[in-house]
Amino acid sequence: MIAIISAGIAPGLALLSYFYLKDQYESEPFYLVFRSFIFGALLVFPIMFIQYVLEVEMVFNSDFLYTFVAVGLLEEFFKWFILFFTIYQHVQFDEHYDGIVYGVSVSLGFATLENILYLFANGVEYAIGRAILPVSSHALFGVIMGYYLGKGKFSQGESRKKWIFLSWSLPILLHSIYDSILLTYLNWRYIMLPFMLFLWWFALHKAKKAKQKLTETMLP
Structure with a gap:
């Protein structure tokens, strides 16, 4: 049991620490990051229940609709909902990069508990593969x-609406593509590799841009 819990928690904490420590100038309060992590973890149970009902009732007659609505839209929208209504207006959300810290925290809270439950059900031998794909993708x-929510937070007028729209729609789209690759293609590994490389490049590029904005604001 200890081995499974440790293997389930380790990748999420490692990734959260990486992005948290990138905030060099004014690290976010630990209690607020931890609270976001817990909120993300608590989402697992209602989302799993809804997904179970949708599957049992056979609401969707195609894998594409199932992955888009029951997985991508459901998981990412509720993570965004938590982020928007618990963090977006918070006084501590005062820098562009902060959105990334809290976005990663909520997502990894969800991914970590989901990972632990999966390893309990299927075995610790899946820990490395889960760390490389589901946990890191979350x-x-x-x-x-978080990047686009930060853009929205510090923009005005119509551009704010655009960034907030992208903050939930783009993760939903990318998550749906990720799951479609897993469910649709027999040789999914050959497609997943370039997709994950793109995802890492895209996310790290956005994190770098947010960090540059942070650096610019700190310069005299």
């Missing part, structure tokens, strides 16, 4: 969500 979706 973190990267969180980076993208």
Whole structure:
């Protein structure tokens, strides 16, 4: 049991620490990051229940609709909902990069508990593969969500609406593509590799841009 819990928690904490420590000038309060992590974890149970009902009732007659609505839209929208209504207006959300810290925190809270439950059900031998794909992809979706939410927070007028729209729609799209690759293609590994490389590049590029904005604001 200890081995499974440790293997389930380790990748999420490692990724969260990486993005948290990138905030060099004014690290976010630990309690607020931890709270976001817990909120993300608590989302697992209602989302799993809704997904179970949708599957049992056979609401969707195609894999594409199932992955888009029951997985991509459901998971990413509720993570965004938590982020928007618990963090977006918070006084501590005062820098562009902060959105990435909290986005990653909520996403990795969800991914970590989901990972632990999966390893309990299927065995610790899946820990490495889960760390490379599902856990890291959730973190990267969180980076993208947080980046555009930060853009929206510090923009005005119509551009604010555009960035907030992208903060939930783009992670939903990317998550749906990720799951479609897993469910649709027999040789999914050959497609997943370039997709994950793109996802890492895209997310890290956004994190770098947010960090540059942070550096610019700190210069005299």
